[in-house]
Amino acid sequence: MTVTVERSGSVAVLTIDNPPVNALNTAVRARLVGLVAETEADPSITAVVLRGAGKLFVGGADLAEFDRPPEEPTLPEVIRRIEAAGKPWVAAIHGPALGGGLELALGCHHRVALPGATLGLPEVTLGFIPGAGGTQRLPRLVGIEAAVPVIAERDMLDSARAARMGLLDRIIEGDLTEGAVAFAAALTDCVPPASQRPLADPGVEFWDRAEARIGKAAKGAAAPLAALRAVRQGVEQGIREGLRHERETFLALKASEESAALRYLFRAERAALRPADLRGVAPREIGLVGVVGGGTMGSGIAAAFRNAGLRVVMSERDATALEKGLGTVRALFEAAERRGLITSEEAEARRAGLSGCVGLEGLADCDLVVEAVFEDLAVKRAVFADLGGLCRADAILATNTSYIDPRGIVAGSVSGDRVVGMHFFSPAQIMKLVEIIPLPETSAPVLATVFDLARRLGKVPVRSGICEGFIGNRILRRYRAEAEALLREGVPFADIDAAMRGFGYAMGPFEMQDMAGLDISFLNREAARARGEDVPEAPGDLLVRAGRKGIKTGAGWYDYAPGDRSPRHSTEAARIIAALAGADRPVAAEVIVERLTGALAAEGAAILAEGIAASPADIDLVQVHGYGFPRARGGPMFQKDRKQNP
Numbered sequence: 001m002t003v004t005v006e007r008s009g010s011v012a013v014l015t016i017d018n019p020p021v022n023a024l025n026t027a028v029r030a031r032l033v034g035l036v037a038e039t040e041a042d043p044s045i046t047a048v049v050l051r052g053a054g055k056l057f058v059g060g061a062d063l064a065e066f067d068r069p070p071e072e073p074t075l076p077e078v079i080r081r082i083e084a085a086g087k088p089w090v091a092a093i094h095g096p097a098l099g100g101g102l103e104l105a106l107g108c109h110h111r112v113a114l115p116g117a118t119l120g121l122p123e124v125t126l127g128f129i130p131g132a133g134g135t136q137r138l139p140r141l142v143g144i145e146a147a148v149p150v151i152a153e154r155d156m157l158d159s160a161r162a163a164r165m166g167l168l169d170r171i172i173e174g175d176l177t178e179g180a181v182a183f184a185a186a187l188t189d190c191v192p193p194a195s196q197r198p199l200a201d202p203g204v205e206f207w208d209r210a211e212a213r214i215g216k217a218a219k220g221a222a223a224p225l226a227a228l229r230a231v232r233q234g235v236e237q238g239i240r241e242g243l244r245h246e247r248e249t250f251l252a253l254k255a256s257e258e259s260a261a262l263r264y265l266f267r268a269e270r271a272a273l274r275p276a277d278l279r280g281v282a283p284r285e286i287g288l289v290g291v292v293g294g295g296t297m298g299s300g301i302a303a304a305f306r307n308a309g310l311r312v313v314m315s316e317r318d319a320t321a322l323e324k325g326l327g328t329v330r331a332l333f334e335a336a337e338r339r340g341l342i343t344s345e346e347a348e349a350r351r352a353g354l355s356g357c358v359g360l361e362g363l364a365d366c367d368l369v370v371e372a373v374f375e376d377l378a379v380k381r382a383v384f385a386d387l388g389g390l391c392r393a394d395a396i397l398a399t400n401t402s403y404i405d406p407r408g409i410v411a412g413s414v415s416g417d418r419v420v421g422m423h424f425f426s427p428a429q430i431m432k433l434v435e436i437i438p439l440p441e442t443s444a445p446v447l448a449t450v451f452d453l454a455r456r457l458g459k460v461p462v463r464s465g466i467c468e469g470f471i472g473n474r475i476l477r478r479y480r481a482e483a484e485a486l487l488r489e490g491v492p493f494a495d496i497d498a499a500m501r502g503f504g505y506a507m508g509p510f511e512m513q514d515m516a517g518l519d520i521s522f523l524n525r526e527a528a529r530a531r532g533e534d535v536p537e538a539p540g541d542l543l544v545r546a547g548r549k550g551i552k553t554g555a556g557w558y559d560y561a562p563g564d565r566s567p568r569h570s571t572e573a574a575r576i577i578a579a580l581a582g583a584d585r586p587v588a589a590e591v592i593v594e595r596l597t598g599a600l601a602a603e604g605a606a607i608l609a610e611g612i613a614a615s616p617a618d619i620d621l622v623q624v625h626g627y628g629f630p631r632a633r634g635g636p637m638f639q640k641d642r643k644q645n646p
């Protein structure tokens with residue numbers, strides 16, 4: 001039975017029971033339609049309470065049905081019938097009411113909830129919009145200003161806020177079903193359903209502001225603006241036309257490439273957190289984390305762990321470096337407090353859970369130590385040799401190395417079963433990707449623990465085999481090489497950057513180099529040349545030799561005004577590069593995009609063939625969460641697959 005029925009006096013209590021999330025699949029919808037008729041026909045029933053079994057009220061539509069044409073009865077039809085019922089329906093919301101689940105509740109005449117429930121319409125994150133009246137009924141219940149962020153900007157509500165807005169009739173403490181039944185039994189007449197309530201147009205200025213804000217945050221994705229348009233349509237043309245337009249938009253977007261890409265990533269992200277081979281392996285308790293190195297990465301990693309509630313000890317070489325590292329982390333908490341993201345008590349608590357030590361002895365009690373010292377094999381080897389002797393035998397030792405083989409870091413000093421690569425991305429407190437790099441000996445509990453930690457940190461963990469640069473930096477090298485190949489063919493670098501921005505990247509490959517600084521890879525190449533290796537002159541070398549090291553020197557591929565990170569055309573850079581590339585031979589933006597995303601996919605295919613990545617989806621997660629590949633396009637492997645199997 002997908003929906004069970006019980007009686008409590010004159011109130012029928014319907015429980016949607018469709019594990020794991022009570023998704024509104026065809027069977028549930030059909031049963032609800034049947035139950036509307038049954039409860040209407042039974043004169044002994046005066047009201048209906050609708051609730052969910054398990055943890056959620058209703059998690060939404062059934063995504064498994066999304067790739068097929070909609071089956072009758074559709075959700076709008078179910079909701080229309082509930083709304084038209086002569087007896088009041090009361091949604092009793094104990095846990096998340098999301099997407100179609102919230103729309104179902106909006107179709108009921110009343111809503112009550114437990115204090116901890118969450119309500120939201122996250123459809124736009126999957127590339128479509130609510131398709132069963134959410135964009136029409138919510139504004140009529142709570143007003144346009146409150147409804148637009150929920151519908152188009154992923155604003156999730158808790159019970160308290162939902163009640164203040166007028167979305168909930170009542171918050172019930174204690175037994176929700178009992179409270180909902182009492183509430184329903186006391187109802188004397190039917191209030192007008194949401195779709196029949198009046199709605200005032202907030203005026204053109206409101207719409208313009210909302211459009212600008214939502215359009216900017218959407219980064220090229222279509223769904224958020226379409227959601228706003230759907231709300232507006234219902235305001236300007238009335239509920240009938242609003243519902244028709246909403247459904248039409250929903251069906252069109254659900255069939256779009258964008259939605260296919262976003263649903264693919266959604267599934268991949270969930271799968272990434274629970275690798276099949278680690279099911280049933282219990283993660284270890286981790287409470288205290290050591291971070292060795294308080295530089296760019298160490299400070300961000302320390303903040304990421306503190307933000308997730310783990311206590312952190314930072315280790316540095318000397319007191320000055322330690323103070324600097326701790327100061328960087330504290331400044332991050334202060335910035336979060338200033339921006340209103342955390343309370344001052346929370347900021348204080350985060351500072352209090354962070355301590356530091358000079359040398360490694362202070363890390364002896366840690367459950368996990370993440371090493372983020374210089375990218376230098378000898379330095380890393382010395383750190384691991386000391387940690388191996390110092391830390392408890394069950395403590396996990398992780399390295400954040402970008403390129404060095406972790407087997408070489410521990411060879412002859414530490415047993416590999418407790419060692420793993422945890423490769424964070426800069427800034428580590430923000431970027432979601434963590435490459436997890438097991439050694440051949442890494443034990444399953446150690447691996448299960450770092451995957452579990454990644455989940456606690458809100459990260460997306462992707463397992464990588466061992467190779468130069470692991471998955472992400474190895475692909476990045478190929479991408480950069482392809483951009484340079486285009487450059488050498490005479491394609492102006494500003495055109496290359498503009499094409500990739502047009503595709504959805506925040507910046508193009510050369511702008512990215514300016515941001516990261518051109519000097520580090522230049523110095524690496526110079527060091528290799530000094531060792532007698534034959535390293536050809538890269539375009540970036542010419543710029544560095546001219547003193548152009550990127551934004552930090554005010555000049556790189558572009559010029560930068562002091563305090564302004566926006567790139568401006570540089571005649572000097574153009575002249576330097578022309579010496580290498582000759583006359584301009586521009587090509588269409590699509591050709592540039594094709595070449596560069598093709599390079600990503602080609603290296604991805606090689607990585608798959610070598611078994612470095614376990615699946616194409618893992619490669620796409622790396623690109624989207626670590627390297628700025630536009631989310632709405634799924635990833636290079638997804639794109640390649642869609643081209644080959646349209």
Ligand code: NAI
Pocket residue numbers: 292293294295296297298315316317321359371372373374375376379383400401402403423424425426
């Ligand atoms: P960094 O130079 O900013 O910081 C390294 C810190 O380690 C310095 O503060 C230094 O004083 C400290 N240190 C060196 N030896 C130490 C020791 N024996 N004990 C305690 N502290 C010591 O370097 P960054 O950029 O933070 O890189 C660290 C590691 O993270 C490297 O392996 C790098 O390849 C990797 N990585 C860097 C990324 C980046 O974007 N910068 C991204 C991902 C990984």
